[in-house]
Amino acid sequence: KAGVTQTPRYLIKTRGQQVTLSCSPISGHRSVSWYQQTPGQGLQFLFEYFSETQRNKGNFPGRFSGRQFSNSRSEMNVSTLELGDSALYLCASNLEWGNTEAFFGQGTRLTVV
Amino acid sequence: KNEVEQSPQNLTAQEGEFITINCSYSVGISALHWLQQHPGGGIVSLFMLSSGKKKHGRLIATINIQEKHSSLHITASHPRDSAVYICAVHNTDKLIFGTGTRLQVFP
Numbered sequence: 262k263a264g265v266t267q268t269p270r271y272l273i274k275t276r277g278q279q280v281t282l283s284c285s286p287i288s289g290h291r292s293v294s295w296y297q298q299t300p301g302q303g304l305q306f307l308f309e310y311f312s313e314t315q316r317n318k319g320n321f322p323g324r325f326s327g328r329q330f331s332n333s334r335s336e337m338n339v340s341t342l343e344l345g346d347s348a349l350y351l352c353a354s355n356l357e358w359g360n361t362e363a364f365f366g367q368g369t370r371l372t373v374v
Numbered sequence: 375k376n377e378v379e380q381s382p383q384n385l386t387a388q389e390g391e392f393i394t395i396n397c398s399y400s401v402g403i404s405a406l407h408w409l410q411q412h413p414g415g416g417i418v419s420l421f422m423l424s425s426g427k428k429k430h431g432r433l434i435a436t437i438n439i440q441e442k443h444s445s446l447h448i449t450a451s452h453p454r455d456s457a458v459y460i461c462a463v464h465n466t467d468k469l470i471f472g473t474g475t476r477l478q479v480f481p
């Protein structure tokens with residue numbers, strides 16, 4: 262079956278702009294979670310959605326938001342981009358977040374200039 | 375102090391060697407994950423553990439809940455095992471990651 266698909270793979274944005282990233286989970290998976298990976302902070306949990314509801318949220322400012330659609334596809338949005346938002350953004354899909362195997366996408370590498 | 379600590383941070387090995395990567399955590403968990411990340415960013419889930427031991431091919435993962443410690447073992451290591459190995463724990467409503475162990479296996 263098809264894996265987790267993230268689009269776009271690479272993105273360059275300017276400070277102050279906003280960006281939307283997309284994640285299509287494995288068919289049948291209703292949990293989608295998002296992560297930020299930077300050289301300084303490593304991997305950090307952003308948020309998790311299940312059946313269109315945000316169930317869990319990490320310690321990120323309100324500029325980071327997301328949503329999930331009825332087909333389980335998820336988007337994350339970052340507004341008013343800062344240089345420090347440059348990172349690899351990964352999403353993962355699960356049958357049930359945390360307690361079942363997670364399947365990760367290839368990530369979107371965002372560069373803010 | 376980080377809630378999830380991994381050791382070592384870097385590891386080099388000759389092909390065929392037995393490898394152990396350790397993960398210690400200080401929070402209550404419902405599950406622990408071992409992940410593998412290759413250059414380019416893609417992450418693969420290797421194991422999810424809540425108790426005991428799991429084996430998949432040359433990989434073995436163990437967890438001791440009382441000691442809050444997990445190990446990932448690679449038997450007969452191979453250059454294709456070269457990657458970053460990341461431990462992550464599921465703590466109530468969040469996933470907490472270790473900083474990763476960079477493994478290089480030379481032929």
